Amino acid sequence: MANVMEIYQLLPKTNCKECGKSTCMAFAVDLLARKVSVNDCPPLVNDAKYKAGYEKLSEMIAPVGEVTETGLIVHEDKCIGCGNCVVACPVDVANDPLGAGSGKAPTSDKVIFKVEDGVVKARNVQECRRFGENKILCVACIDTCPTKAIEFV
């Protein structure tokens, strides 16, 4: 997963403010959170000397649009539908112990992950243990994915 410094290093680092941010660092933070896209930095797009950085960043940052409200992204192109995240997610286990928690197709609408047409779909993301009052740094869905298709930004 990308971090802010890695992103920052690939930006022009001129703090020209053309993007509307006060610094390139501020832009990097927003890029990581998918609040802006790589194309929102005009020098990066237009200036040939930043071409390598532009290409690298475009690869690193998934296009906006797939990000759920909690920052969970499923890279659908990578997902093979193995269901590991479905079965490993503690929310799915708690809400559907005999279905998802036991390895079978989910039988409850309260699970976070379901596999549809071979690709995982995330819903009820507000239930994710990384959010809310008693949040914990859960990595169950990230660690169990064989193709690293799940990311939090």
Added chain:
Amino acid sequence: MSEYYVCTGCALLCDDIEVETENGKVKTVHAACRKGVARMKGCIDSLECTVDGEKTDVESAIAKAAEILGEAANPLIFGHGNSSSEAQKLSIALAKKVGAYLDDTSSFCQGPIIEAILQEKLKTCTLDDIRHKADVIIFWGADPSNSHPRHLSRYSYFPRGKERQRGWEEDRTAICVDVRKSETAIICGDNRFYKIPMGEDAEFMDALVSALSSKVPKTSFGFDAKKILELANVLKKAKFGVICVGLGLIYSLKDLEPLFRLMDKLNEVSDFNIMPMVGQYNMRGFNQNLYEETGCINRVKYSPESGEAEHGPEFSVVEALRNKTVDAALIIGSDPLSSLPLSVSRYLAEIPLISIDPCRNLTSSRSNVTIPCALGGVEYGGTAVRMDGVDVELKKIIDTDNLPDVEILKKITEAI
């Protein structure tokens, strides 16, 4: 949407699949992995009914197929892994009738393991046992994350089971032994991944046996003895262990003796079972059906006169083609021209060839007779045998104009 179907994408035969259909086609598939969905959505390129490249009706194609098989002195009947048990039994009867060579892909993959299991030389269990009880799971030369994508989530690592209520982090240890860091190895983690050189599985097994006997394990490739001893300790403490045997291990072993020695030792100090990672959805079914009939799981030649079955390596599909002892071939649900080495399979294109398959493939494109059949588990039902030997009833999801292979085989047999 409330009925569950069975996926025939691999021999895991996942039985929790819901399907939405539209205009007689599979529209949305729930819970199946990407591999399963690809199978259930059908062929990209459907097979047409042809004789010598010309389109024809099924009856004429069947008549021509019967003629070819009837005239051949030593035909080959090959495939079967993607057929229902009912169709497999008819293939066996047909082979007997025409004095054919009869073989399947197990002949160059999981065959030896299945045979040892059926002969009770290797202790085995069901996938459900694994889910409910297994606490130590070894993937040896196996990468189910690719070959059987739901293996870990449905049975072997992540699900809760009766005696495994606390989740995988606390309740289960997954171990991977392989020549490369596969996706499954990544899930097992660096501490539980044992990377060994290509072809050294037997030696690593013997080193493990030494370690289990509290001797210092030695390998010619200098594997860290401490790591092997540590692994032996984990295995000793297992309450219910499993070795999932993949093709990587089978290809590396000259014979199964090292595996027998390891399993004997493991069952002295602990409790271990073997799970064959069977690929095609009903390959194990074919092995079992033929075993019941002949006492052999593959590589059979029926005598045209007596109808007796002979068994031996020279009757394998590879040897029969290499020695050019067959003079016609019927291929059912398989693509040997792609899956066998060209030096061997090339001969297939020189003899009268019949293909029965839902989809077009390289073999069918070289066949004199092609007969499209219904897609197993989608367009017709029947029974299949899961990788662990459990019978699973398949259900038809959508209609088709194509006959199931079981009907086609029946008609060919009658016409001879």
